[in-house]
Amino acid sequence: MAHQVSTAAGSYDVDVLIVGAGPTGLALAAQLAAYGTSFRILDRRLRPVEESRALAIQPRTLEALRPFGLSAELAAAGTPARRLQLHLPEENLDVDLFDTGLEDTQYGHLLFLPQSETEQALIRHLGSRGVRVERGVELMDLQRLDPEDPFAGMEARIQRMDRGIERIRARYVVGADGLNSTVRAKAGMDFRGGRYPDTFVVADLEVDGVQPDTVHAYPAEDGFLFLFPLGRPAGWRMISIREPGDDSALDTASLQRIVDRFSDGEVTVRDPQWISTFRLSHQIAEYFQNGSVFLAGDAAHVHSPVAAQGMNTGIQDALNLGWKLALGARGLASDDLIDSYDAERRPVAKDILGFTDRIFRLATSRNALMKLPRTKLLPLLAPKATGITPLRSAVYRRVSQLGIGYRGSDMTDSNGFPFPGAPRPGDRLPDAEVLQDGARRRLHDVTAAPGFHILLTGQGWEDDAAARLAADLPRLTGLLSVHRLVPGSPIAAAAPGVVQDTGGDALRRLGVRPRRPALLVIRPDGHIGYRSTGTELDGAVAYLRRLTAAADSAAAAAAG
CATH class of the missing domain: 3.50.50.60 (FAD/NAD(P)-binding domain)
Structure with a gap:
């Protein structure tokens, strides 16, 4: 416990x-x-x-x-994968993974572990x-x-x-x-x-004949084969689809036959550490x-x-x-x-x-019409589509889950419109390198402690803003941290605890201007709960009180 x-x-x-x-x-x-x-x-x-x-x-x-x-x-401990090799009938297409669209995170790669x-x-x-x-x-x-x-x-x-x-x-x-x-x-x-109708095979094993540290995909008329760089307990994870009615025992030889169907004999598998079949829902x-x-x-x-x-x-x-x-x-x-x-x-x-x-x-359908996208359209369109940077950015943003947010949730609010392109209430807090008390940190480190975090940016804030917020929200004592985020220089000292954006990335990614005051409430899950412009604190206080309204009402009733 x-x-x-x-x-x-x-x-x-x-x-x-x-x-x-x-x-x-x-x-x-x-x-x-x-x-x-x-x-x-x-x-x-x-x-x-x-x-x-x-x-x-x-x-x-x-x-x-x-x-x-x-x-x-x-x-x-993990193995980063930064490249996908798509094995098409007429060519092998190399695609950089997560090379765009992930500039606001420290972890710009898919990690296999x-x-x-x-x-x-x-x-x-x-x-x-x-x-x-x-x-x-x-x-x-x-x-x-x-x-x-x-x-x-x-x-x-x-x-x-x-x-x-x-x-x-x-x-x-x-x-x-x-x-x-x-x-x-x-x-x-x-x-x-x-449930999906097919049975799939998965194995952790060694693979020869492929580029290391690369995800390999073999789409074909009969389905697909994927090879993922795993590192441990074996070098690779293999996932593929079994032929209908194939209930034979799985061993190295049967795995090799599956691989040969998709790779034309160019890939060799050996030394399986784990083999299993599964159905998917x-x-x-x-x-x-x-x-x-x-x-x-x-x-x-x-x-x-x-x-x-x-x-x-x-x-x-x-x-x-x-x-x-x-x-x-x-x-x-x-x-x-x-x-x-x-x-x-x-x-x-x-x-x-x-x-x-x-x-x-x-990827798996054997229906003639459903097979067309992977057998005909993918070889035709993939070389062009992978060269479109905005498209890759959108796909990587979605797959990486950095784009997941809660816009429109009742647990978010705003008072004043953010600048165009700025993250809205419900969006994930973007990350950037900052300087605090002379040490290089990430903005996500600053907001990592349990509870709510309030970022005060721009000019015009009173010195007692943090104290006023604490006084107005006594029930959040120990669960509320207030931070000043200001432009800064690595050679210019700031007041203790002040967060300096020495590169300009943090303020830019937040969609705030260095001189214009703004306030952001960061929820404990790292999403923006509330944001406003100006130096008014009442909106943030009201937002946080609303999240604890039932507790406050109960306390008031008990006191009465």
């Missing part, structure tokens, strides 16, 4: 019960631990996964894991915070603490392999327990969609929240592995939800803030599911 700052008051044994200790559940646990929220994390498996399973970490996920000190460790190593990094981090995953524990049942009030918490009945049945009363329950989620079933949340939960029960990751949505979106989407589900539950456990979250998880994340997951489904069907 995490170190506790908040306590599960009243009838609760714990604030949050997390069911499932894959990447999604572990990321959620890391965020709750950062806030000192009481929680338990359970998993039916006796040990973490050993296979690589998900293998790609997107730039936005590396950013999102930065507050836990994991991004540098993962980046050092076995899921097992990503999980181990999260487990080590949690261990340093005194958190232990409870393994060999299975959820048997979920019941509302109050049958008439779905928001009053849940009682979970769990089966422990070592100690029998236990009951846990939790303020919130999060199902991060995968495709066959018990939490989803017990909460009565529909899972809608279907495209499904999404009707809701991501039912009262005090939430779904995240594969428990909420599953889709094809196209564009490496699955694990990354699950981790970002967790980091959208975690801070909201952490504030809720402290009595600092309005009902609307808690409910905004479904409103913000389900549209994202639905969009990703539709995007990956369309591409996957084009």
